Each structure stands twice: as C-alpha cells, then as structure tokens.
Amino acid sequence: MVQLSPAEKSYLYDSLTQHPIIRPDLRSIHQYRPLVAKTSFLPGSNGSARIRTEDGSECIVSVKSKVVVTSQESNLVDVDIDIIGYRDDSNYVSNLKFQIMNLLQQNFPHEVLKLTARYSYKLFIDCIIISHNSYPLSLLSLTTYLALKTTRLPLLISDVNDDEVAEQPTFSDDWDNAKYLEDCLDNGKKFQPPIFITIGVVGSNLILDPSFEEEQVLENGLVLSFYNDKVITPISNTNFAVNSNNSNFKGLDPKVLVKAIAVCNKYCPSIIKALESLIEQDNDDNDGSIF
Known part of the structure; x- marks a missing residue:
C-alpha cells in the first residue's frame, strides 16, 4: 500500500470535492468496488463464504454450531477475527471484533437458535482477513452476511x-434434512443479517465504499448499520486511514449525517439484493460475481 504524497493528496481531494466527482477508479459516488464471492465451500462448517475484491482484499468467514445449555450462555453468537499481519490482541483487531459482535448480538433473531426448552445452538463465527487495503469492516460484514x-x-x-x-x-x-436459519423463522419471515456500510465524506460529497487512496483525504469516515430495510444504530465516525496521516479529518456536520442515512437507506437494498442474487447463482453452481 503506497502512501500518497502531499501533492497527490491535494489533487485527489480536489477531484473528490468537485461536481461531478472524479474517483481514481472512475466509480460513481454510490458504486461498490467489483467483487467475486463464493459460499458453502468449507465442508467442515455449517456455513461459509469468501469475498475477494479487485484491489486484492480477501476475507473468509466460517460459521460453526454447537449445542449448549441455554441458561449457561450469556450470548448465543460469538465472533472471532484474525487479520494477517496484526496481533489478535491489537486495538485494530479488537475494535473490528467488537463492532461485528455487538451488531450481531443486538440484531440477530436468536429464536432461530432455540432447540428445546433447555438447549440451543450457539454459533461461532470465525473471520479471517487474508489481505486488505482499505478499512475492512464492510468487507467483513458482507462476507459474514453471506456465511450466515x-x-x-x-x-x-x-x-x-x-x-x-x-x-x-x-x-x-441426513444432511439433506438440515435447515437454513431462515427456515427456522416463524410465519415465513425473511432472515437478513445486519450489515455495516462505509461512507466517506469529502466536502459536500458522500462516497460509498472508499478505496485506500480515497481514505487518505477523507474529512469523515462514516460506518452505518443496516438491518430490516433501514439504518439502525450504531453509527460511528471513524478515521479509516489508520496507517496514514490524514490531516483533513474533522468533526462531523449533523447535516452530513442526515444525508448519509438517506443515502444508505436508498442504496443498501440494492446491495442486499446483489448478495441474495449471488447466493442463488451459487445454488446453480455458477461462479458468483456481484456489483
């Protein structure tokens, strides 16, 4: 990952603040980077997914279940994250783990895990980020969505x-009798795990899924949660450029937050639809590529 020089940052900042915006990879403001994904490829897991983006980022998520006594467990969803090149106890990894675990524990239909009056399933979600350039929370979240x-x-x-x-x-x-989590919901409800979306703020422009270069000139980095067809809490303002000196980062204008929520509510359903289409393609034994 190459850090931009002051002159390059200035040029990129001007490009991202103008109208119409010019992004380095020529994406539109609300366009995700192209990615390819695969699901249900790990034979020893109850669910699995892998996502690779065009910039070389790659994440693998495995979901395994265990029968537990419900009264002895404080949480029925556990998350572990491993990032190549980072210590497991580093603040970077711990923060990502906390965000994913908190989102799932607060917004997960735990009734699908109940087995009997005394027993439940507990899900262990193991995430491995093999490589990443930009802030990986959205990559983690989308891969976890597919795995679940x-x-x-x-x-x-x-x-x-x-x-x-x-x-x-x-x-x-008979594994053919196994049930998807959605099949365990009552009244034909749809199972859609919550996801995180990253939005960069530059001037008056909002850019979805900012790249590594764009992160170095952002004025704000918003992380929004989306669940049940709407934006939910938590919402946070984060400096995505953790390994770069981003002098542009500043306090968040409340008007920008309102605009970001509207953008997320508008475009996240399309992201969910693309993920659902990928799963259908995988069921037809096709190689899945979305966005």
Missing part, C-alpha cells in the same frame, strides 16, 4: 419439551 445466509443446522428429531427429561437432543443423520 447459507448456514444450515441439523434437523432436530427428539422432543422439544425436555424440561423434565434429562436427555441430550438428537438429530437427523
């Missing part, structure tokens, strides 16, 4: 009313 959407759980065949029966749940040995 394709997660399947074994079919319970024992009695669900086990308050007075001391026995472990038993399951069907």
Whole structure:
C-alpha cells in the first residue's frame, strides 16, 4: 500500500470535492468496488463464504454450531477475527471484533437458535482477513452476511419439551434434512443479517465504499448499520486511514449525517439484493460475481 504524497493528496481531494466527482477508479459516488464471492465451500462448517475484491482484499468467514445449555450462555453468537499481519490482541483487531459482535448480538433473531426448552445452538463465527487495503469492516460484514445466509443446522428429531427429561437432543443423520436459519423463522419471515456500510465524506460529497487512496483525504469516515430495510444504530465516525496521516479529518456536520442515512437507506437494498442474487447463482453452481 503506497502512501500518497502531499501533492497527490491535494489533487485527489480536489477531484473528490468537485461536481461531478472524479474517483481514481472512475466509480460513481454510490458504486461498490467489483467483487467475486463464493459460499458453502468449507465442508467442515455449517456455513461459509469468501469475498475477494479487485484491489486484492480477501476475507473468509466460517460459521460453526454447537449445542449448549441455554441458561449457561450469556450470548448465543460469538465472533472471532484474525487479520494477517496484526496481533489478535491489537486495538485494530479488537475494535473490528467488537463492532461485528455487538451488531450481531443486538440484531440477530436468536429464536432461530432455540432447540428445546433447555438447549440451543450457539454459533461461532470465525473471520479471517487474508489481505486488505482499505478499512475492512464492510468487507467483513458482507462476507459474514453471506456465511450466515447459507448456514444450515441439523434437523432436530427428539422432543422439544425436555424440561423434565434429562436427555441430550438428537438429530437427523441426513444432511439433506438440515435447515437454513431462515427456515427456522416463524410465519415465513425473511432472515437478513445486519450489515455495516462505509461512507466517506469529502466536502459536500458522500462516497460509498472508499478505496485506500480515497481514505487518505477523507474529512469523515462514516460506518452505518443496516438491518430490516433501514439504518439502525450504531453509527460511528471513524478515521479509516489508520496507517496514514490524514490531516483533513474533522468533526462531523449533523447535516452530513442526515444525508448519509438517506443515502444508505436508498442504496443498501440494492446491495442486499446483489448478495441474495449471488447466493442463488451459487445454488446453480455458477461462479458468483456481484456489483
């Protein structure tokens, strides 16, 4: 990753603040970088996904389940993140882990994990960022979305009313009987995990999915959460250029935040639709590329 010189930053800043905007890779303001993705490719996982972007960033997420006693668990969703080149206990990794875990624990339909009166599934979400150039939270989030959407759980065949029966749940040995998380929801509800979207602020312009070069001249870096077809909390203002001296970063204008929420509400449904289309393509044994 090459740091921009002061002259290059000045030129890029001017390009991103003008109307119409000119981004280095010629994307429109609301266009994601092209990416390719694959789901359900890890045989030892209940669900898995991999996303690779055109700049070489790559993330793999595996979801595994375990039967636990519900009363003994404070949370039924656990997240672990490993980033190549960073210590597991570094602030960078810990912050990303906290954001993903907090979003999922606060906005996850935990009823799909309930097995019986005493037992539940617990999901262990393992994320590995093999390489990344720009701030990887959105990459992590979209990959986790795909992994959860394709997660399947074994079919319970024992009695669900086990308050007075001391026995472990038993399951069907036929994996074809396994159920997707969405199939476990009542009344045909749709299962759509929450996602994070990153938006860069430069002047009066908002740019979706800022690149590494763009991050070095942003005035604000917004992280917005999207769930159930609308923006939710948490919303944060972050300096995405963690390895660069970004002198442009400043306080956030509340009007910009209102505009960013409107942009997210407008374009996130298209992102969700693209992810759903990818899963359908994968089910047809096609190589998935979206955006």
